[in-house]
Amino acid sequence: MEDIQITTVESETGRKLGKYSMRSMALPKISIAKQLPYLSGLDDVSMPKRYNRQYYKIQQPTKEKDLINDKEVFASLTYNNEEPYEDRKPKELVGEDAYRSYYHTFKNIKRILEQNQFENIQNSVQTNLVQRSERLRILPCKMGLIKLKGDRNSLSIQNQKFGDKYVEMLSEGLRILPAIQDFNFNHNRIKEHGASQLMPLISKQARKIEFQTNMIGEKGLDSILKILPIQQCKIQVLNLEDNNLGDQLIIELCKAMSKNLSVETLNISKNKITNNAHQSLKQLIESNDTLLELYLRWNSIKGSGGVEIFKALQANKNIKVLDFSYNLLGCGNVIAPALKDFIIENKSIQHLDLSANSFTFSDCTIISEALKQNHSIYGFHFRGNFGFVDSKGFLIIDSSMKNFNSIHIEQRIKGVMPHPKPYDHASRFEKVKDICWICDRWQMATFEWIPNKSGACSEEPIFIHFDYEGYEPIFLGKPDGHGHFRTHRMIPTGDIEYFYTANSIQVASQSVPIKQHIEKFRTKVSIADQVVNVLIDETNIESYPKSKPVIEDWYPNFDVLPRTQDPIYIPAKRKKQKRIWTYPISIWAPKYKFDTEELLRKCFERDWQCCKISKFVKKQEEQDQVKDMLWQAYKPMRETYRFYASVNPTGDVFSMSVNPTSDFVNQCQLIDQKQLKLADVDLKFIATCSASSIDYKGNYRNPERSLVRYQMMEFLVRVSDDKYIRFNPQINIVQATKMMLEQCMPHMSQFDSHKWRAERYFVEQCDDVCKKYKWVFDYVYMRNSSRKVKPGQAPFMCLDELKDICNRANLYDENFVERDVNLAFNLSTLTQIDELESDRLFQMQWIEFMEAIARIADKYSPIAIGKKEEKEWTYELRSQQPLYYKLEAFMVHLINTLVDEETKKNWKQPTISMFDEVEEDEYY
Incomplete structure (x- = not known):
């Protein structure tokens, strides 16, 4: 048997593999007969039994190992702790596990239903949804009950257009979910049949029911009508907009609402309500004490019905938001007195929409006057009528404003929540119109003019001009106890640009950030009946990010009241002789910068750095003395240079060419034809120009054949060297420079441009x-x-x-x-x-x-x-x-x-000087 023991197996390549090698285990099956030399040529079938017995001994360990594995698998199946019944396990409705559970239920629905029936297990939400979809033969859908994220106590399937069949499937899922309280079924093609199945399941526990743009009908509304009057009703928000309910069902709804104690928001817009239901609406307003928001937009309530409704609203103290837009209140010309009394007397309404109601021009005027006496309506909408709402909440009547095209950009009110429209900064010269502080999320800001900090002006009148107001002037009023001028205003969010008018000059405050305008712009400013065309090159700019809403928990967050009139500037009569004029209140003060000693010193140091005096004045001590003398004479020297540089500039560059330089030398009487000749001056002129030609070659601001400012003092020092030292070597450069400056000073002192300003300008x-x-x-x-x-x-x-x-x-x-x-x-x-x-x-x-x-x-x-x-x-x-x-x-x-004719058309040619006018009295 020793011959049968095989220790190696030879591969196709001739390489020997070990018995327990992985490659040897992967070799094709080879019969024993083919492996043994003395059995070669024999088939497995004809192998004697003694060899089969040997083969059995070899294969027996493998079979025993397979048997052990089978026992382990059987044991794992027998003692598995996993719950075999799916619907006995708790199933999440929110998250990824909820999605996986739903798809697992969909794949195994038959087995799960058999388990539930055999073990008497209640179906889960997932099982109910899948089972009902199969019965109705529709595609399965999670119906908003199973979701990746969100609140498990709310159900939102708006804009899905599911229809009644899917609503029937949803009803099956809702039967075992009493915890859901907020429902949103807007825009879902739900008709009377589907609503009649859905409403009984949700009306008892619901806090919020959104059923906009459906067709619930009488049967769908029935469950709501039954639950509204009882004390156990929990509904707080009821939105039935665009359900084609009509007058009769609205009357029934109003009767139920009259006894309701929970609903705070009722939306019955776009339901074909006419004057036939106005008495029921009036009764609802008079009897219900919990309603805070009432939406009646897009109905057909006319003036006579509106009169009764607004009479009821006049004494109402709980309704805060009223949307009466897109009705026919202006029809009949009877609504204005009732609206006037309502606006004046009612102190609870905070958000009111009367857009597109066919008001006459007279009606709009009456409403505008009434609003001036109301300071509780923080948001007022009036599009599609005559007039617009300005930034302070006033209704400004404009006979050309009744343009219904403008209301195509719809801005619906929704409680007191902001949903701002973009503020267009491009319309810099136009007032922002149709403002709603609430919707546009305006906020309060304080603007202050502090004398000697914001600017020099300390006396009234001071005006402020905002870009969103078209830069119209706003009088800041009287100064406070500290002499500060201040205004509190509501402003839009974002960047606000503004400037002030102080002492009849348009200026930016120095105490807040200033924006320099690359492209200057013109605007008309009207102050005290005077229209002035001004050019604006700088404005103040401040950024106001989104802040807290105007109304929060029905209380205003800001102290500014709507329709608060700005102070009106009335020019006071003052005695002319008592007027005290000083430079700080002049038109030049904000922008003109005088030449200070510090500024001149910087100029001198820059000129000394550029000139080449150190090249021919070698001793450091002499350099310092010359520099000190030149600094003492720097101001008249610079003024003289500016005069002579203006005679014949090189293009745009003001510089002294040969002729003006010679004229200067002659005026200073430096040429005596003995010690100094004109030819000598020309040589020094050329030497001065050439000395810096290498350093500033190619710089057009330093012409090659003209002197610029820094070369003026170098030229004088060079001329002094030629005039005083060449024929008298005992004199050093310091003495020569001193003598030169003394010779030139009488002439240079004549060119003081600041003297002209101080005495004449x-x-x-x-x-x-x-x-x-x-x-x-x-x-x-x-x-x-x-x-x-x-x-x-x-x-x-x-x-x-x-x-x-x-x-x-x-x-x-x-x-x-x-x-x-x-x-x-x-x-x-x-x-x-x-x-x-x-x-x-x-x-x-x-x-x-x-x-x-x-x-x-x-x-x-x-x-x-x-x-x-x-x-x-x-x-x-x-x-x-x-x-x-x-x-x-x-x-x-x-x-x-x-000036062109269009600009000066309002200007009158004066016939007498303003300084020769004779006043009637001593006051103006």
Whole structure:
């Protein structure tokens, strides 16, 4: 037998495999005869019995092992702890397990039904649904009873259009679910048969029944009519909208509701209710003390029936929400007195919808006047009639507003819950209309003007202008005890833009965020019967995210009452001589920035950094002394440079070319033909220009053949070296610079542009002219500030545009030339620290444009208004006039030459100067 023991098996490839190798176990079955050498060639069938006995011994362990496995499987089946009866197990109705349980029931419904019948087990919800679907031969459906998420105490299958057969299947599932209290069957094609099966199952335990857009009929309504009058009724919300109930069933419903003690919301809209049911509705309103919301929209109740209903509502103290839209209350012209009394006397209604009721213009006017006396209706809807609701809740009557196309964008009221429509910021110049504080979720905000913090103005009147109000002025009233001007208002959510009018100037408050407008816009501002066209370049902006609702638990969350009238500004009479004018209340104060010592020091340090004085003044001690002397003379030196740089600018770049530089040297009497000649000056001019050519090569703000600001002091130091040291070596550069500055100072001290501002421009009379004609400044600037503006860049006026204005105004003559325009432009621009890396120097802003116009007017010198016939006006006499006379006449000239006819149609040509007008008394 030793020969029979096989230790290896050879594979097809010749590789030997172990006896217990996995590959050896996977080999095809090989008979013993083929494996044994001495049995080769014999078939298994003809094998002797002694060999079969040997084969049995080999296979016996395998059979015993299989038997043990079979016993284990049998034991596991015998002692299985799993419940064999499906409907005895608790089954979830919400979640993924509920879905799996439903599909398992669907697949094993026959076995489950047999188990339930044999063991007398009550069917589960899943079993009832599947069983009924098979009997009705319809596709199985979970019917909202089995769901992935949600409240197991609510059932919502709206907009499914199931129909009566599926409702019958649903009824089977509801028979064993008494815990469900909230039902929503809206838009499901449920007719009388289906409703009659469903209503008895839900009416006793239901708190909320939504049955909108079905056809429940008399049988479907019967169960509700029976449960409503009894004390055990739990229904709080009953929605039967669009069920075609008609007058008779509504009358029966009103009778049942008259005795009800639980229903808070009743919706019987769109049920073909006419005046035949108005007495029942009146009785319901008078007798029911629990009803809070009543919806009667899309019915046919006319004026005579509405009169009785509103008489009942007049004394009602529990109804908070009333929807009477899309009826015929205006028919018959009898409703207005009843509506007026209701609106004035009723103090409980908070949300009212009277849209599209065919009111006459007279009816709308009466309703508007009545609303002014009501401060409890926080949300009022009036679309489809004459007028609109403004931001304060007033009904503004407009004879052209009865447009039914506007009401196609439907906004239904739903209790006091907000469901806002989007606020369109694009309509910046139009008032937002048809406002409902409740639906649009407006909120209260406080806006405050604090003198010397928000701005310089501290005296009334101060107005605020909101974008959603079309920037109409709102008077802030009298200041409080601290001198602050304040208003509390209801505003829409989102970003709100606004500005103030203080001292007749439109400004943004400095105490809240400011938005700079890249594209300036114009708007008309009407203050005290004066219409002013203003240009807005900056506004305040604040963001108001969604806050708490206006009404919560039937109590308002905010202190602002609807239809609260804003204070009205009535100009007071004041004595003229008692008016005290100061610069902080002027038109220039908010935006004009003076040259401070700190600003000039930064300019000087930047110029010193750029110049090349250190290249030829080697000693550090001498450098420091020269720098200190130049700083002492920096202000007049810079003013002188600005004047001479305006004579012949290089394109838009103001710079001193050779001729203006020579003129400056001559005026300072530096050339004596001995120590310094004009040729020497030209050499120093070239040396100064060349010294920085490498560092700023290609920078168009630093022309190669002209001096810019930082090179002015370098040029003076170079000339001092040539004039004083070349022929007298004992003098050092410090002494030479000092002598040069002393020589030039008498001439340089003449060019103080701030002196002109202080003595002639920044005065009360010019302020009055600028305020009066601000709309002209705005008009001209807005239309001439785009030529060199790049996309996305803020508007600015370039030099060419200012020249074009003067040309179109026909200003050029023998006394006024292009050089005067250059000078006005350059002297009016605010000081910039870095003139080499910024184009701001060439970009005139609005406040600078105003000064440039004043400088042009001063040079042009028009004759004062109304004084042309007094004398023969020579240019010398015209020049001697005060600037404010010139500026006033110049503004009139700009109106006549530059302003279009449409803009100036409301403007009257003055015949006398505003400074020569004679008042009737000393007051104004």
